[in-house]
Amino acid sequence: MKLLVVGSVAYDAIETPFGKTDKILGGAGTFISLASSFAKADVQLVSVVGGDFEKKYLDLLKSKGIDIKGIEVRENEKTFFWSGKYHNNMNSRDTLVTELNVLGSFNPIVPEEYKDTEFLMLGNLSPDVQRKVIEQMNKKPKLIVMDTMNFWMDTMWEELKKTISMVDVISINDEEARQLSGEYSLLKAAKKISEMGPSTVIIKKGEHGSLLFQNERVFFAPAMLLDSVYDPTGAGDTFAGGFAGYLAKSGDISFENMRKALMYASVMASFCVEKFGTEGLVNIDQNAIDERTTALKEMISF
Amino acid sequence: MKLLVVGSVAYDAIETPFGKTDKILGGAGTFISLASSFAKADVQLVSVVGGDFEKKYLDLLKSKGIDIKGIEVRENEKTFFWSGKYHNNMNSRDTLVTELNVLGSFNPIVPEEYKDTEFLMLGNLSPDVQRKVIEQMNKKPKLIVMDTMNFWMDTMWEELKKTISMVDVISINDEEARQLSGEYSLLKAAKKISEMGPSTVIIKKGEHGSLLFQNERVFFAPAMLLDSVYDPTGAGDTFAGGFAGYLAKSGDISFENMRKALMYASVMASFCVEKFGTEGLVNIDQNAIDERTTALKEMISF
Numbered sequence: 182m183k184l185l186v187v188g189s190v191a192y193d194a195i196e197t198p199f200g201k202t203d204k205i206l207g208g209a210g211t212f213i214s215l216a217s218s219f220a221k222a223d224v225q226l227v228s229v230v231g232g233d234f235e236k237k238y239l240d241l242l243k244s245k246g247i248d249i250k251g252i253e254v255r256e257n258e259k260t261f262f263w264s265g266k267y268h269n270n271m272n273s274r275d276t277l278v279t280e281l282n283v284l285g286s287f288n289p290i291v292p293e294e295y296k297d298t299e300f301l302m303l304g305n306l307s308p309d310v311q312r313k314v315i316e317q318m319n320k321k322p323k324l325i326v327m328d329t330m331n332f333w334m335d336t337m338w339e340e341l342k343k344t345i346s347m348v349d350v351i352s353i354n355d356e357e358a359r360q361l362s363g364e365y366s367l368l369k370a371a372k373k374i375s376e377m378g379p380s381t382v383i384i385k386k387g388e389h390g391s392l393l394f395q396n397e398r399v400f401f402a403p404a405m406l407l408d409s410v411y412d413p414t415g416a417g418d419t420f421a422g423g424f425a426g427y428l429a430k431s432g433d434i435s436f437e438n439m440r441k442a443l444m445y446a447s448v449m450a451s452f453c454v455e456k457f458g459t460e461g462l463v464n465i466d467q468n469a470i471d472e473r474t475t476a477l478k479e480m481i482s483f
Numbered sequence: 484m485k486l487l488v489v490g491s492v493a494y495d496a497i498e499t500p501f502g503k504t505d506k507i508l509g510g511a512g513t514f515i516s517l518a519s520s521f522a523k524a525d526v527q528l529v530s531v532v533g534g535d536f537e538k539k540y541l542d543l544l545k546s547k548g549i550d551i552k553g554i555e556v557r558e559n560e561k562t563f564f565w566s567g568k569y570h571n572n573m574n575s576r577d578t579l580v581t582e583l584n585v586l587g588s589f590n591p592i593v594p595e596e597y598k599d600t601e602f603l604m605l606g607n608l609s610p611d612v613q614r615k616v617i618e619q620m621n622k623k624p625k626l627i628v629m630d631t632m633n634f635w636m637d638t639m640w641e642e643l644k645k646t647i648s649m650v651d652v653i654s655i656n657d658e659e660a661r662q663l664s665g666e667y668s669l670l671k672a673a674k675k676i677s678e679m680g681p682s683t684v685i686i687k688k689g690e691h692g693s694l695l696f697q698n699e700r701v702f703f704a705p706a707m708l709l710d711s712v713y714d715p716t717g718a719g720d721t722f723a724g725g726f727a728g729y730l731a732k733s734g735d736i737s738f739e740n741m742r743k744a745l746m747y748a749s750v751m752a753s754f755c756v757e758k759f760g761t762e763g764l765v766n767i768d769q770n771a772i773d774e775r776t777t778a779l780k781e782m783i784s785f
Contacts, residue, residue: 270667365572366708366709366710366711366712367708368708368709368710369710386691389688389691389692390691390692390703390705392708398781399708399778399781399782400782400783400784400785401692401705401782401783403692403703406668406669406670406694406701407668407670408668408670408671409668410668440785441785444785476701478785479700479701480701480702480703481702481703481783481785482702482785483702483742483743483746483780483783483784
């Protein structure tokens with residue numbers, strides 16, 4: 182089945198203890214689409230970029246089989262730009278620059294032929310933009326997955342709650358889950374968040390793995406143990422993209438299949454963090470994916 | 484098979500955001516012994532207390548089937564006392580008081596009838612005290628498990644390395660593993676620590692679960708998701724005790740059985756943190772242990 186992805190396509194400039202980049206390809210929509218394309222999902226991307234956005238990046242997305250006709254190019258404006266600096270051990274980061282540019286007035290137009298797409302993945306964006314996408318669909322998709330972040334909890338609480346009430350799966354990190362629910366216990370947090378609408382709650386804990394909650398069921402996927410992490414940028418988006426892509430490819434949204442999708446998501450995120458930006462996601466060998474999937478299963482085989 | 488436990492039996496006074504205790508039963512040897520007694524291991528405890536140590540606590544240990552003839556009582560001295568205060572969400576604590584008392588000159592004497600014990604669990608103690616115990620054994624036990632902490636890395640590095648080189652399993656937390664190895668990646672850390680001697684390395688990550696490394700194999704046990712954590716004191720000792728007790732009871736030290744032992748350890752630690760001090764460990768229903776074991780397995784069933 183097809184997967185409609187809505188999310189930013191951006192320029193990032195990243196500094197980590199391992200190095201520094203100029204403007205490179207970034208954005209939630211980019212990471213999500215790349216990750217889901219590896220799951221062999223049929224991906225359609227809705228986004229917006231400026232006239233400064235390099236053609237080679239659009240070509241890269243196309244080369245991965247991603248349908249980019251939903252990317253609006255505003256020739257006289259500039260692409261969304263984010264710059265950040267990670268501290269020791271990557272556990273915290275400072276945002277150095279955020280230039281919204283085209284994203285500031287992003288009004289997503291879902292192309293007619295996308296409006297029946299069965300799987301919808303809403304990357305981290307303003308909750309009203311996310312909702313506008315849902316409202317353009319001809320019918321409720323089989324599964325809507327959303328990502329969000331603390332910024333929207335701080336600034337657009339009511340809008341955010343409204344959007345959350347319309348989705349099936351929410352994917353957020355542990356701090357965000359705690360902020361959203363007001364509960365420190367992730368068990369309680371997931372329960373409260375589920376009462377806000379989503380029947381499935383994913384809580385990402387970075388190097389500590391991820392949790393999948395649905396009704397009384399819980400599944401835990403560990404994170405791959407890696408020799409080193411170069412750049413965590415996009416890991417959460419990659420995770421969400423791997424999850425949604427896996428489900429869309431199979432068309433199966435059972436809890437059993439979601440377990441597998443979570444493991445797949447964890448594997449994809451492990452590739453993302455090993456290189457700067459999207460570099461780790463551009464060329465992944467299917468054998469490498471299979472090997473890591475086997476290693477991850479082995480870690481929890483009992 | 485029998486399990487010889489060496490570790491402190493102490494008084495603790497604990498303050499957490501949920502409350503405050505007077506002097507209550509504590510000490511690594513206590514938590515380890517209690518946890519391993521639930522695994523139905525045949526536990527012998529070597530320790531030292533002062534004349535101020537209440538008989539009811541010795542009776543408690545005895546009532547759990549723990550052989551306490553190796554606990555030396557020094558009538559004219561005082562029991563080891565530790566007091567600590569946990570901050571928000573239990574992620575950090577301050578030590579308020581440490582009175583070594585009898586522990587300052589602890590010279591463990593292993594009773595003759597314990598010297599052939601097949602399983603030896605060395606609780607967190609000065610590494611030279613730990614080594615003295617190993618050296619008193621008639622022959623190398625089938626399995627020696629040790630716990631330690633950053634304090635000994637800071638103050639007795641050479642002694643610590645010597646003791647580590649003599650054990651089969653080391654159980655430490657993630658920060659300690661990083662300090663001991665000089666590696667941030669836990670994968671690299673475990674490899675380096677294993678080169679120091681122990682064929683098996685356990686890295687505890689508190690609420691984030693625990694890792695078991697042996698040669699190229701890795702197993703991950705999640706932590707139970709709990710509604711609330713009242714007091715983390717003794718959780719690491721309880722974990723180690725559950726692990727060693729499970730292995731001693733079965734007599735099987737294969738990696739497969741160690742996976743099961745790690746899950747058991749995680750379950751025992753979950754009971755520990757739900758109440759103050761040893762309270763959570765005193766009366767655990769076998770059904771409750773079984774239920775949590777099932778829930779934990781379910782969390783990683785794939």
